[in-house]
Amino acid sequence: QYPARLKALPLPVTALSETPTRLSISEPNPSNNNAASHITLQCIGTSEKDHVLMEIITSVIEEPFYDDLRTKQQLGYIVSSGVKAVDQSRTLNLIVQSNVAPAEKISSSIIKFLDSVSDKLLNPLTSIDIELFVKGLVDRRLEPDKQLAVEVTRNWSEIASGRFQYDRLQAEVGALLAISKQDILDFWLCLYETERRMLVSEIVPRTGPTSKEPALSSGYSGGKPTAVLGINDIDQLRASGEASRLNA
DSSP states (O other), rough: OOOOOOOOOOOOOOTTTOOOOOOEEESOTTOOOEEEEEEEEOOOOSHHHHHHHHHHHHHHHHHHHHHIIISSSOOOOOEEEEEEEETEEEEEEEEEEESSSSSHHHHHHHHHHHHHIIOOOOOOOHHHHHHHHHHHHHHHHHHSSSSSSHHHHHHHHHHHHTTOOHHHHHHHHHHHHHHHHHHHHHHHIIIIIEEEEEEEEEEEEEESSTTOSOOOOOOBBTTBOOBOGGGHHHHHHHHHHHHHHOOO
């Protein structure tokens, strides 16, 4: 029998005034003094429009995010952002790794950057800016496959995921060509404010200037971050996992 396909579980919705779900884990290698933060924003929309809007947002913030946290603030030597697909959902992922700043500072700096996206990056967009972002995404989708393996891999991913949408690229091109500035603003408002599904994942070193003991996580119950699930609470973590499995 084939294993069950991977399904995207929706993250809890947290308001801007609330603390998002936070998973903080101590670095198992004591000689590694790097701290890291990975912030995920989840979009559970399944339409081509939702998917391409997530890619447009990523294209808009990619360079400013790197320039702000890497070049100006010099928080870390690894600074990246991108989109990941899980089942029919899409997530915006922002990652920073540093040996000079603690994980909490990295996370707060990423969130501060996200707070400024609407005013500094999206509202100033002109129609020409949007056309350039759209053109780049359209050209990438319309580029002919140079090898048979590329076409096979793309189609096989549709089979493996159970989506079977072999004309996905053409459908997304159609969605891209219909995108307006208001679509982008409304999508970000939903993604980051009205239906914010955010997960903060941190690696905390046990040695060096960015170390901290213990590394504790803020879990959630009913969407509220209340439980503590850190590496020093492994018994509680296992008990919670077992309870979730029995209640499933």
